[in-house]
Amino acid sequence: MSRRMDRRVFIVLLLAGCADPSMTPPAITPSAIVQAPTISSILESQSRSEPSTVATPPPVSPSVSSGDMTFDNWRAQFADKAVAAGVPVAVVQRELAGLTPDPTVVSLDRRQPEFSRPVGDYIKGVISDDRVALGRRYRDDLPFLSDVEQRFGVPRDVLLAVWAMESAFGKIQGNNDVIRSLATLAADGRRRAFAETELIAALKIIASGEATRAQLKGSWAGAMGQTQFIPSNFDPTAVDEDGDGKRDIWGSNADSLASAANLLAKGGWRRGEGWAREVILPANFDYSLVEGPRDPWAAWQARGVKRADGLPWTTADAAAPAQLLLPAGAKGPAFLALPNHFAIRKYNNSTAYALGIGLLADRFSGGGVLVTAWPVEQPLSLADRMSAQGALARLGFDPGAPDGVIGAGTRKALRDWQKARGVPPDGYLSLDLVKRLSLEAANAASATPG
Numbered sequence: 001m002s003r004r005m006d007r008r009v010f011i012v013l014l015l016a017g018c019a020d021p022s023m024t025p026p027a028i029t030p031s032a033i034v035q036a037p038t039i040s041s042i043l044e045s046q047s048r049s050e051p052s053t054v055a056t057p058p059p060v061s062p063s064v065s066s067g068d069m070t071f072d073n074w075r076a077q078f079a080d081k082a083v084a085a086g087v088p089v090a091v092v093q094r095e096l097a098g099l100t101p102d103p104t105v106v107s108l109d110r111r112q113p114e115f116s117r118p119v120g121d122y123i124k125g126v127i128s129d130d131r132v133a134l135g136r137r138y139r140d141d142l143p144f145l146s147d148v149e150q151r152f153g154v155p156r157d158v159l160l161a162v163w164a165m166e167s168a169f170g171k172i173q174g175n176n177d178v179i180r181s182l183a184t185l186a187a188d189g190r191r192r193a194f195a196e197t198e199l200i201a202a203l204k205i206i207a208s209g210e211a212t213r214a215q216l217k218g219s220w221a222g223a224m225g226q227t228q229f230i231p232s233n234f235d236p237t238a239v240d241e242d243g244d245g246k247r248d249i250w251g252s253n254a255d256s257l258a259s260a261a262n263l264l265a266k267g268g269w270r271r272g273e274g275w276a277r278e279v280i281l282p283a284n285f286d287y288s289l290v291e292g293p294r295d296p297w298a299a300w301q302a303r304g305v306k307r308a309d310g311l312p313w314t315t316a317d318a319a320a321p322a323q324l325l326l327p328a329g330a331k332g333p334a335f336l337a338l339p340n341h342f343a344i345r346k347y348n349n350s351t352a353y354a355l356g357i358g359l360l361a362d363r364f365s366g367g368g369v370l371v372t373a374w375p376v377e378q379p380l381s382l383a384d385r386m387s388a389q390g391a392l393a394r395l396g397f398d399p400g401a402p403d404g405v406i407g408a409g410t411r412k413a414l415r416d417w418q419k420a421r422g423v424p425p426d427g428y429l430s431l432d433l434v435k436r437l438s439l440e441a442a443n444a445a446s447a448t449p450g
């Protein structure tokens, strides 16, 4: 799965949206349905239809309009799509009837965080004392961990770090009805293809009997259980570790951690290798190598790179292709990221997230203290980020769309500008750099005859 670093990195408090019942259009009455029995018409006529063919049907919700015509129209066409995709008619009709959109989900999906947190602050938040203490206790207390390590080749400390980050060791799984959240996202349309695929996968889980609708709880974005799997990850990846015949990523710690191990193994986790090592770069280092080639240790050593803790590399780690990362720029710690770092990014495609998992895992095992400290920085506001992008564009270094997101395009434009100005081209946008860029762009504008 490729999830963004959004909800983990930025904690946004917002008021839940309130639906105003006085604004809703009148409900469509069943007598209005005269069409051939498409699934959508079955939905509408649910309240007067035959009992469901499912063995023990839960109470069927009355088939009233959700009060939102966009949602009802989406639901009608989706119902046919779900059946075409192989979800049993009875399940579609039972689970979609009575469904209403959740306005909170739309608000959360649309929000844009005002401030981007510096990566060092984020990592410090990840490695809290409470979390480290709990992880250290669990690593010795959970008897199934040895078996999971042997089966999947992923060390317990990494699994415990994922568990800590995804659901606070299973304690915070999200209490949203996954079906309702995904239906809301699908009807809203911004991420319809993703949400419909996930909704069909979720309906198939219910149809399989492995989990009930009531058990299918998760985050507002549809990530479920202790592992925060999106529904399409469940069938190919979830594991019954405790042997009770069900893959229970909500209630079983053993199933959850084995499922997380399986996801990492499928994502390319390499047994017996580490995830990254902190390194020290020589003076006058060629920063164009950052986020660049994936070379074995010998090639990095030849460029003057040293391991920060001075310890030797294992044979396996030294032979593995490693990429140089400078998550907080030239002033912050540098890392050679091994293939297992990229396997963690299959869980959440964010460098900061994967670093957080790795560093937290190192702390669980008693290490993980960095030699180079994270620089202390102020958060950049959306306006800061957009003004830097605008300045780069005006100065002839195209950062792509000025959207306030500092992605690969902006980092490349920044590196090109830094090279042109004789600044170490680490591609890292600090507040100092925002100010310098804005000033230069303003001066360039005033110098232009107009």
Ligand code: CA
Binding pocket: 239, 240, 241, 242, 243, 244, 245, 246, 247, 248, 252, 255
């Ligand atoms: Ca089980």
